[in-house]
Amino acid sequence: MLNKDNLKLRIPEPEDIEFILNMENDSSLWNVSNTHNPFSRFDIEQYVLLADKDIYSAKQLRFIIDLYKGSNKEAIGTVDIFDFDAHNKRAGIGISIVAQERRKGYAKTVIEIVTNYLFTHLNLHQIYCNIEEDNSNSIRLFKSLDFQNTGVKKDWNQRNGSWVNILFFQKIL
Numbered sequence: 001m002l003n004k005d006n007l008k009l010r011i012p013e014p015e016d017i018e019f020i021l022n023m024e025n026d027s028s029l030w031n032v033s034n035t036h037n038p039f040s041r042f043d044i045e046q047y048v049l050l051a052d053k054d055i056y057s058a059k060q061l062r063f064i065i066d067l068y069k070g071s072n073k074e075a076i077g078t079v080d081i082f083d084f085d086a087h088n089k090r091a092g093i094g095i096s097i098v099a100q101e102r103r104k105g106y107a108k109t110v111i112e113i114v115t116n117y118l119f120t121h122l123n124l125h126q127i128y129c130n131i132e133e134d135n136s137n138s139i140r141l142f143k144s145l146d147f148q149n150t151g152v153k154k155d156w157n158q159r160n161g162s163w164v165n166i167l168f169f170q171k172i173l
Contacts, residue, residue, distance in 0.1 A: 089125035
């Protein structure tokens with residue numbers, strides 16, 4: 001259900017702690033995740049071991065993205081569902097792929113998998129994402145998947161002493 005082509009999504013396992021720690025502590029990604037400080041190994045261990053995996057109570061869910069090459073698999077990223085609102089049938093989505101695996105079409109495939117899961121299995125009405133206005137790759141990606149730019153959050157994020165606008169994209173079923 002959560003796979004397509006050579007990609008599979010799964011819930012984090014204890015063996016993913018090092019991978020998640022590296023992803024979360026990659027400061028080049030902090031501007032898109034609203035992270036300001038590094039995480040400790042203990043923080044990540046607690047998240048993986050104790051996090052409530054029920055999206056209805058936790059209001060969020062993280063998947064590890066596995067890439068299969070023959071009989072080998074490699075974790076290449078994460079996709080997060082956040083701000084899950086069962087009453088209003090909506091959720092946010094965020095994706096991160098390791099640098100060496102970007103621009104290979106994997107993000108598009110993963111978002112297709114997650115979109116299908118959210119619309120069919122969780123019966124959502126809409127999915128949204130927030131993209132910094134100068135992130136042309138992400139804008140192009142989400143537009144190619146029929147997400148519509150429906151608004152601008154002016155001066156929303158501060159980056160390197162400057163303010164950056166955030167574009168609000170929605171896909172409504």
